[in-house]
Amino acid sequence: MKAVQFSRFGPADVLEVVEMPVPEPGRGEVLVRVHAAGINFFEVLMRANRYAVTPDLPMFPGVEIAGVVERIGLGTDASLVGARVAVPLFAIGRGWGGYAEFVAVSGGSVVPLPDAISFEAACGLMVQGLTALHLLRRSPARGKAVLVHAAAGGVGSLLVQLARRGGASMVIAAAGSDEKRALALSLGADRAVDYTAPGWPQDVKRQTGETGVDIIYDTVGGEFSKAALDALAPCGELVLAAMGRFGLEAADIERMLADNQSIRGFSLLPLLSPQGVSSDLAELFALAAAGRLKVVEGGRFPLHQAAEAHRAIEERRAVGKVVLTP
Structure with a gap:
């Protein structure tokens, strides 16, 4: 599969697409085919080593994805196969790996995504x-x-x-x-x-x-x-x-x-719990599905244009939510 990484800090051009093995879902896990991966400003700061925390290198950014469950591991609910889901990676202690074609996560960490909500909009409702x-x-x-x-x-x-x-x-x-x-x-x-x-x-x-x-x-x-x-x-x-x-x-x-x-x-992470995240996202998804909350889409970029997506945010050219679409 393709994934985005940076192996040194610097401008947007340090982002590169690399080939990685497709992860195998373990016991209790699901393999999600990513349809949209959200980009956040703190990832722009992290890439330039201007964030509060300096990540280890190489770094595979991305903390929120939306997609479809493709495979499951042993001991996982079989009804999840084919389900549209949102995965707030940041809320389950995983601050990496979303800029990719596939992500394997615990089956309990995925949040059902209503058909009325696009994958791109789902990313805008997570972080x-x-x-x-x-x-x-x-x-x-x-x-x-x-x-x-x-x-x-x-x-x-x-x-x-x-x-x-x-x-x-x-x-x-x-x-x-x-x-x-x-x-x-x-x-x-x-x-x-x-x-x-x-x-x-x-x-x-x-x-x-x-x-x-x-x-x-x-x-x-x-x-x-x-x-x-x-x-x-x-x-x-x-x-x-x-x-x-x-x-x-x-x-x-x-x-x-x-x-x-x-x-x-204000700091978001200390306010979150697994149960609370699921119910909060369900609330946001319901509002959006009913047309009472609009997610402004700021641009869709393929994985190989991750650098341009970062530049759009860094240069304040984007409005709303910018996503990668593997």
């Missing part, structure tokens, strides 16, 4: 869908004015919709292009701002009657976090779900304390 869902559970939007950063991205586009469904009084989308702002508005945002424009926090303040937003969901970090404080209301909450630096200094923290504001950190 990113679960992140959006748990962000709103930890910091509920009901009755509050909220700001969603990177609102046209995989997490942001889902956050806009779930915050609207969750009863937010106002959803303001922050995005860096006219196209991305228009997308966020089409998904249910009330207002959209250009976070690359000077003075954008003051624009947010004006749109909230000079009060500011109650919650900022920041999934990017960097200088945005520091600038966003000017858009945060007294007693507001800055939720940091990014994987990079946040740009906050001691003076910023002191200012937040004076305004009774708070910072909430």
Whole structure:
């Protein structure tokens, strides 16, 4: 089978397609033929050795797949053969191997995928869908004015919709292009701002009657976090779900304390359990199947174009979910 690896850190071109043996499903395992493998920003960072954890090399990236069960091992439910499934590899302690034509996993780790959900959409509802869902559970939007950063991205586009469904009084989308702002508005945002424009926090303040937003969901970090404080209301909450630096200094923290504001950190993995992941994904799949949650597809690339897929994310050319289609 074909799989994607990188044997050194660097730009997208370090990704290469290699031939590997098709894995044999062991006892209790299933062999899944991959129809879509999700790409996440943290994999871009990991490839460049800019992630919090440095992986061993060679590294075979990919933490979420969707496909069809092709074979089973001994002691596995025979009814799984031919089933459409989603496999959140990251949630079962496996942070590798998804960029491939086949993956062998425990039969208990697969989640049934309704016929109404495409394999590509399923990938968009795993890392990113679960992140959006748990962000709103930890910091509920009901009755509050909220700001969603990177609102046209995989997490942001889902956050806009779930915050609207969750009863937010106002959803303001922050995005860096006219196209991305228009997308966020089409998904249910009330207002959209250009976070690359000077003075954008003051624009947010004006749109909230000079009060500011109650919650900022920041999934990017960097200088945005520091600038966003000017858009945060007294007693507001800055939720940091990014994987990079946040740009906050001691003076910023002191200012937040004076305004009774708070910072909430967010990390998805510690919030997950095997049973919870299955039920959470079933909830997200049901919403999507009913047309009440839209997964924005950001592009499909064959395995041999994995480098181009990484570049599309790294250069912020993509919106929504980018996938590989072996």
